[in-house]
Structure formats: structure tokens, C-alpha cells
Amino acid sequence: MERWRGRTVLVTGASAGIGYAIAQTLCRSGMNVIGCARRSEKVQQLAASMKGTSGAGSMTALKCDFYKEEEILAMFEEIEVKFKHVDILVNNAGLGHADDLITGRTDKWKQMLDVNIMALSICTREALRLMRNAGVDDGHVINLNSTAGHSVGSSPVSHFYTGTKHMVTALTKALNSELRQRKSKIRVTSLSPGIVDTEFADVRKAASDQQNEDTKKHLEQFHAYRDSVQPLTSQDIADAVLYIVGVPPHVNIRELTLAPTDQAV
Numbered sequence: 001m002e003r004w005r006g007r008t009v010l011v012t013g014a015s016a017g018i019g020y021a022i023a024q025t026l027c028r029s030g031m032n033v034i035g036c037a038r039r040s041e042k043v044q045q046l047a048a049s050m051k052g053t054s055g056a057g058s059m060t061a062l063k064c065d066f067y068k069e070e071e072i073l074a075m076f077e078e079i080e081v082k083f084k085h086v087d088i089l090v091n092n093a094g095l096g097h098a099d100d101l102i103t104g105r106t107d108k109w110k111q112m113l114d115v116n117i118m119a120l121s122i123c124t125r126e127a128l129r130l131m132r133n134a135g136v137d138d139g140h141v142i143n144l145n146s147t148a149g150h151s152v153g154s155s156p157v158s159h160f161y162t163g164t165k166h167m168v169t170a171l172t173k174a175l176n177s178e179l180r181q182r183k184s185k186i187r188v189t190s191l192s193p194g195i196v197d198t199e200f201a202d203v204r205k206a207a208s209d210q211q212n213e214d215t216k217k218h219l220e221q222f223h224a225y226r227d228s229v230q231p232l233t234s235q236d237i238a239d240a241v242l243y244i245v246g247v248p249p250h251v252n253i254r255e256l257t258l259a260p261t262d263q264a265v
């Protein structure tokens, strides 16, 4: 990790769960962390708690709503002015509404596409632009994928989300391909956790109030299964990020999957 000390990382969705743990862990490792989210006050609180930590880098909170492209572009303008570029981008922000393919709501599908796919792609393009302009060719992009990005489970409540994460798998491979064609040394990793103990499931539950009875039943079954498994912690995922960025520059971890030992395959 020593070579990343003093360099800049943007962690999206740093206000909660996995993103919060990644931001905290990279800051402790000496990186200058920019953490963005709609609830930027939570990142601000994390920044305050990091002050005075021996060997830690800095932490900056930026408010950004990923449903709005203009906010994402404005955030990158601010990053360019204040930091010039980022060296690592962690595309972590994401959500999974319980809207199946037969009865799902269009606006919830669109929200998943906007955050899980469009914002991830816009952030990637903008981060690569800043890296290119600054002559950074050892950067790293990490996409928070999921085990759902590699197989289709039986629960309908996850199916649209599963589609978005399959696209993250494809986009990660495709970006690696584009960068290799350009002879770039920038690395791209898909990090695919199984069940992690975060607010993710609560967000899904809160958005399911208006759902039909069938979906509510599937959701209950899905949560009963989740509750039967000892989940990963957000820190497990943050430790995996340390591993991914810590390997020597000639090693590109294209895919890393971590699942709870108990989770069905």
C-alpha cells in the first residue's frame, strides 16, 4: 500500500455500508479520500472521526445525487479544481429494488439503471479523463459488482438488480479490453461480494411498501434466507480492496469474488 500513500481515491456511496468502510480503510492507509453520497454529512462525520489518526490521509465529503448527471459532472469539475485528478476510483454506490420482471415498476428499474450502470459509467469516463489529462497511467478502477453479477438466482425480487450487475461484469471486461488496446497500465477490477451486512436490504424493504402481495412474499422469503446466513462485513470488503490495490503494478485482478461460507452457490 505504500505507493498509494498521499494519492487520491474517489469512493462513491461513502455514506454507509461497504463504501463507508472502504473510505475509512483507505484513509487509514494514508490515501486522500474523496467520499461522495447524497448524505454527505455522514461522510463529513467520518472525516471528523479520522482527524488525528496517526498515518492517515485526508478525507473530503462531496454531496452528489447519482440520479442527476449534472451533479456528477459538477462533482468532477470540483475534484479537478481541488485535486487535479483521482488515482483510484471505487464505483461502490448501488441499490437493488425488489421489482421483478413481470410486475416491476418502471421508475424503480430506472433508478437501478441510473445508479448501478449510468453513474458508474459516467464516473469511470470522467475519472479516466482526469487521469489522462494528468498523465496518470497506474490508476485503478474498482467496480462493486455482486455474486448476482455472475449467476441468476431463483428469487424474482433480485432479477432486475441481477441484470444490472451482469452488466457491471460485462462493462468491467470491456473497459479492461479498451485500456489494453490503448496500451494503458490502468487496471480495472470487478469485486463481487455475496451477502454483506449493510443498510442495502433495509433500503430495499423501505421501497417495497407499495408492492403487490406476491412480491412481498418473495421478499420475505429472500430476507429469511439472508438472515439464515452469517454475512460478510463491510470491513471484509474493504480489506479485499486493500489487497486488490496492493498487489504489484504488473498484476491486474480482473475479478474477485467473496461470499459468506454458508451462502448457497
Ligand SMILES: NC(=O)c1ccc[n+]([C@@H]2O[C@H](COP(=O)([O-])OP(=O)(O)OC[C@H]3O[C@@H](n4cnc5c(N)ncnc54)[C@H](OP(=O)(O)O)[C@@H]3O)[C@@H](O)[C@H]2O)c1
Pocket: 012, 013, 014, 015, 016, 017, 018, 019, 036, 037, 038, 039, 040, 064, 065, 066, 067, 091, 092, 093, 094, 095, 096, 115, 144, 145, 146, 147, 192, 193, 194, 195, 196, 197, 198, 199, 200, 201, 203
Ligand atoms: N450488501 C450486500 O449484500 C451487497 C452484496 C453484493 C454487492 N453489493 C454492492 O455493494 C455496493 C454497496 O452496497 P451496500 O450494501 O454498502 O449498500 P448501502 O449500505 O445501501 O449503501 C449504498 C450507498 O450508495 C449510495 N447511493 C445510493 N443511491 C445513491 C444516489 N442516488 N446517489 C448517490 N449515492 C447513492 C448511498 O448513499 P446515499 O443514500 O447517502 O446517497 C450509500 O452510501 C452496491 O453497489 C451493492 O450493489 C452489496
